[in-house]
Amino acid sequence: MTAIAMPAPDEDVLSRRQDILKALKSIVPGEGVIHEEREMRAYETDALTAYRQLPLIVVLPETVEQVSKVLKYCYENNVKVVPRGAGTSLSGGALPLADGVLLSMMKFNQVLDIDFDNRAVVVQPGVTNLGITRAVEDEGFYYAPDPSSQIACSIGGNIAENSGGVHCLKYGLTTNNVLGLEMVLITGEVIRLGGKHLDSEGYDLLALMTGSEGLLGVVTEVTVRILQKPETARALLIGFPTSEDGGRCVAEIIAAGIIPGGMEMMDKPAIHAAEDFVNAGYPRDVEALLIVELDGPEKEVDFLIGRVEEIARANQASHVRISQTEEERMTFWAGRKAAFPAVGRISPDYLCMDGTIPRRELPKVLARMRELSEKHGLGVANVFHAGDGNLHPLILYDANKPGELDAAEAFGADILRLCVEVGGVLTGEHGVGIEKRDLMTDMFTEADLKQQQRVKCAFDEKQLLNPGKVFPVLHRCAELGKMHVHKGQLPFPDIPRF
Amino acid sequence: MDATLKPRDAREIEDAVRWAAAEEQPLEVIGQGSKRGLGRPVQAAHVLDLSGVNGIEAYEPAELVLTVKAGTPIAEIEQLVDENGQELSFEPMDYGPLQGNGAGKGTIGGVLAANLSGPRRLKAGAARDHILGMEAVSGRGEIFNSGGKVVKNVTGYDLPRALCGSYGTLAVAATVTLKVNPKPETSASFVLTGLQDETAVAALCKAMGSSAEVSGAAHLPAGVNGDKSQTVLRLEGFQTSVDYRFSTLQDLLREYGQPGRLDETLSRSQWQSIRDVMPFADTAAPVWRVSVAPTNGPKFVEMLREDLDVQAFYDWSGGLVWVLVEDGLVHETDIRQTLERAGGGHATLVRAGLSVRTDVAVFQPQSAPLANLSKRLKAQFDPSGILNPGRMVSGV
Secondary structure, eight states, X not given: OOSOOOOOOOHHHHHTHHHHHHHHXXXXXGGGXXXXXXXXXXXXXXXXXXXXXXXXXXXXXXXXXXXXHHHHHHHHTTOEEEEESXXXXXXXXXXXXXXXXXXXXXXXXXXXXXXTTTTEEEEOTTSBHHXXXXXXXXXXXXXXXXXXXXXXXXXXHHHHHTOOOTTXXXXXXXXXXXEEEXXXXXXXXXXXXXXXXXXXXXXXXXXXXXXXXXSSOEEEEEEEEOEEOOSEEEXXXXXXXXXXXXXXXXXXXXXXXXXXXXXXXXXXXXXXXXXHHHXXXXXXXXXXXXXXXXXXXXXXXXXXXXHHHHHHHHTTOSEEEEOOSHHXXXXXXXXXXXXXXXXXXXXXXXXXXXXXXXXXXXXHHHHHHHHHHHHHTOOEEEEEXXXXXXXXXXXXXXXXXXXXXXXXXXXXXXXXXXXXXXXXXXXXXXXXXXXXGGGHXXXXXXXXXXXXXXXXXHHOTTOOBSTTSSOSSOOOHHHHHOOOOOOOSOSOTTSOOO | OOOEEOOSSHHHHHHXXXXXXXXXXXXXXXXXXXXXXXXXXXXOSEEEEGGGSOOEEEEEGGGTEEEEETTSBHHHHHHHHHHTTEEOTTOOOOOTTTTTSOSSOOBHHHHHHTTOOOTTHHHHOXXXXXXXXXXXXXXXXXXXXXXXXXSOOOSSOOHHHHXXXXXXXXXXXXXXXXXXXXXXXXXXXXXXXXXXXXXXXXXXXXXXXXXXXXXXXXXXXXXXXXXXOEEEEEEEEOHHHHHHHHHHHHHHTGGGOOOEEEOHHHHHHHHHHHHTTGGGTTOOSOEEEEXXXXXXXXXXXXXXXXXXXXXXXXXXXXXXXXXXXXXXXXXHHHHHHHHHHTTOEEEEEEEOOHHHHHHSOXXXXXXXXXXXXXXXXXXXXXXXXXXXXXXXXXXX
């Protein structure tokens, strides 16, 4: 069906399924072990729904001790493990393996400690992103990273993917908002990193864990920073006759020393799809639409709204509207927030891509994307986190038409290669997973990838955690560890030495 | 045969490290050597001096991205971004004055290797929060690239961030890409006087939990910097916003007394003094840097005073405590046991003589599973153990 191949299942493990099942049931009692095909169907895919695979067995532990015992058992018996949060990954990060235990962390759903004085919240990994904000909003606080799946996605999954959102230019990604973790290694060892204090000395394993896509350890507790909500927020809706004008406007806003809370751009197909769907009042006769949201103290926001309006007008903006009420601000956002389902209305299926480019390359990338659209015979609509250069091209296709999924995937791969070619990267916030795994060699050399895989070896020498994700080629740790020794003279003898 | 190897680019760093790995010759990796007083001393026959790997590679203010060679002087970088209306918003501290080496030295590589941040860390993040990409040479003598040159990227493990704070024990950076930010138009400080430590930290936490966007929150107890204690909150941004937020803080913190105001010039020098631990710069007694949950800061100091004669002041809303031990001894056990009783955290010995730093655990000791994992990570980057051996942990 699909182009991305997963490693062949280990027949030995498949033949031991009954033993494994029995062992897991002795660790996690009752309904915490799922093995009937009908029940396991719920876990066969994540939000990259083109790929499906039944796991060997599903386990839903409830305590850290159970997690530790499950992992230790799998380690000792050479059974692969795929950790899973809410299953909202867009890159296939939680896609099960036929010969792997799927470890769902969704029973870890408690908020453990809310500490307003220290602006820290301690939660279990299955708590949703929005659940953290819900727990603290009565006191005016919130958790800043806001991936579009925030109502459903788990904070554990956010750690795995280093999730972003529309506000991350100003407030950072997950990695900038996490203070501490408790995690279990594949050996069953429990490790605590950080806490309510900042910047623990020692290697920054928090940085490695955040964005590690479930390959290094299983998170069992998370401490995050919370912030007081900005006093107010207002937005401008700005239309431009060309994407160049829009791109220049964005650059000049930042050059003026303004970091907006959110700055989103849409191209014409996305504008039309959104407007048809929610009637947000978007102008249809523009090539680029920019939403600029300024948040902070009232006086500052009013002042900056004026500055941004001046900059927009100086850059040929054909439409400028400024939100006068909270309701109007929400209307500006309604179209952008509905962009994905809006595109879903005009096309039976779509692939959501996620590359980042240097912003100056935007006009070139959009032009090349139009060429690629013709080459692959598929439409594309663009939404764009304009402040940080993170593109989300939505490739329109019909899975029921033979060959269209393959064409869409090829189109997507071409777009991501283009992102790398202009100095950008394969993924800004969705992760590599399986989706971009085979493109890693377009961005990294073999030496780059091998050093990354050596990090994996420090955590998981047997490579049992989520194998087949992120890295296109699996090397054994023993092979990666070999040193090619070059005995010889002291190097570069012509340079000064003291 | 002791040598100083002075490579000029990544390729020459690779040559040097390859040679050292093949010969199992440990290297002390330095930029300008300004941070030799930090961490444990390295015993290595040879020095890998990166001061020749310097220069600005690319700077695009509108993209908020700066790429520089690792040996570039930090002062040069700060001047460049300042001329373009930008800054390194993690506000790297300068250990020079505290360690008696004078101010203004050091390279960006050193700043990142020690993950040096300043008062703004509380709002803007640490040095590690501003790194985007890195070209480095592992202890295996292999060049590798990781991260990227754009502000938003999750492709692969976040090695550049993880290498921050590793004191050159995993890899030698050749080129780094950083996120820069607009420099605020102006700044001012809101100053309360005469508060006791615990009350002061309560006021700081209240301000940090407000929407006033405070970018510095410190408390200098009486005797540290004058006869009266000073509790200082920094506001930065557009003038109109700073003035507005000043009055917001006035209302919010009314119960703590009438504030004084330091305008931009005075405010700046006050925060530079706090950043660089200037109150302790003119002495030689041991200094500890202690990171705790902010509300535990005053508790920790009070408990410490039951046994020891110390001076202390607080940054990061109470969460960063600088402790000077008056009797000239480091009192490692007292400091760390008291910290544990006060709720835990990290204590790092940041000023002490060379022999003391050889004998005492300079960095907070780790649990066995964590220490073992760190050792395995070191072995994956530097299997021969040639990069700054012993710099962080004895024998590693």
